[in-house]
Amino acid sequence: DAGVTQSPTHLIKTRGQQVTLRCSPKSGHDTVSWYQQALGQGPQFIFQYYEEEERQRGNFPDRFSGHQFPNYSSELNVNALLLGDSALYLCASSLSGTNYNEQFFGPGTRLTVL
Amino acid sequence: AQKVTQAQTEISVVEKEDVTLDCVYETRDTTYYLFWYKQPPSGELVFLIRRNSFDEQNEISGRYSWNFQKSTSSFNFTITASQVVDSAVYFCALVSGTASKLTFGTGTRLQVTL
Numbered sequence: 001d002a003g004v005t006q007s008p009t010h011l012i013k014t015r016g017q018q019v020t021l022r023c024s025p026k027s028g029h030d031t032v033s034w035y036q037q038a039l040g041q042g043p044q045f046i047f048q049y050y051e052e053e054e055r056q057r058g059n060f061p062d063r064f065s066g067h068q069f070p071n072y073s074s075e076l077n078v079n080a081l082l083l084g085d086s087a088l089y090l091c092a093s094s095l096s097g098t099n100y101n102e103q104f105f106g107p108g109t110r111l112t113v114l
Numbered sequence: 115a116q117k118v119t120q121a122q123t124e125i126s127v128v129e130k131e132d133v134t135l136d137c138v139y140e141t142r143d144t145t146y147y148l149f150w151y152k153q154p155p156s157g158e159l160v161f162l163i164r165r166n167s168f169d170e171q172n173e174i175s176g177r178y179s180w181n182f183q184k185s186t187s188s189f190n191f192t193i194t195a196s197q198v199v200d201s202a203v204y205f206c207a208l209v210s211g212t213a214s215k216l217t218f219g220t221g222t223r224l225q226v227t228l
Contacts, residue, residue: 033215042118042205042218043159056215088157094214103216105151105159 002027004093004106012112013081021076021109025093031055032074033103034066037088049074050096078111086113116141116210120219127196127226135191135222137206143167146210148182148189153203153221162204165189196226 005024013019025032031050035043045058049068068074072093078085088110092103117140127133139148150162163173165182173180177194193200203223207216 031214035216040220042207042220043216045215045217048214056213058215090157090159092159092216101214102149102161102164104161107156107158110157 004091004104006089006091006106006109008109009107010110010112012114014114015081015083017081018077018079019081019111021078021089021091021111022073023076023091023093023106024073025091026104029093029095029104030072031094031096031101032068032072033092033094034074034076035090035092036060037090037108039087043090046076081113083113086111116143116146116208116213116217118206118208118217118219120206120222122222123220124223124225127224129198129226129228130195131226132192132194133196133224133226135193135204135206135224137189137191137219139187139189139206139208141208141210143211146208149207149209149216150180150189150191151205151207151218153205155202159205162191193224196224198226198228200224201226 007022033048034046037043047057052068063079065077088108090108091106094101094103119138146167148165151159179192181190203221205221206219
């Protein structure tokens, strides 16, 4: 049973560029959440997708957008990259139905913006 | 608004010592869930435990135990007879009300040495 997978593992971009990160949820899960973890900090919630729609959003600018596909996989897009966007981006999947279901996390994508 | 505070930034212990990681939370909701996650150097968050606001029973799982006290809004985590493999960053997190996002603390880095 494959867990949550994310690609790529590492990514280096320059300011102003755009980036797309990908996530495949754990088998059987239909909800995907994205988190940003800056160095030395706890993960911060970006948004959550369910049924191909954004269900919840944290305090992140519109430069951060996402998408969920019919197979429940998801993408996180960040436009006009800033140095401050450098972080570990974590994807978590869960099963809908309640708001307290355990979220399974992927290994993350480490984004460096130069 | 929800908030999780982990006042201990870093703890160092010698193997076989017991160690307690503190977590204090804030929420106005009467229904909420508390979590502990472990983040080893690989970066992937590993789920350890989930507790709901209506169950204040302490829980023990092997060398791990959790003490939930609503009176002090605390959900502390104790590792008995620590081992080098316990070295990691530990996060306390909260889900409350109708939201399904996890609100994390800033984490406690635990270093266990021989």
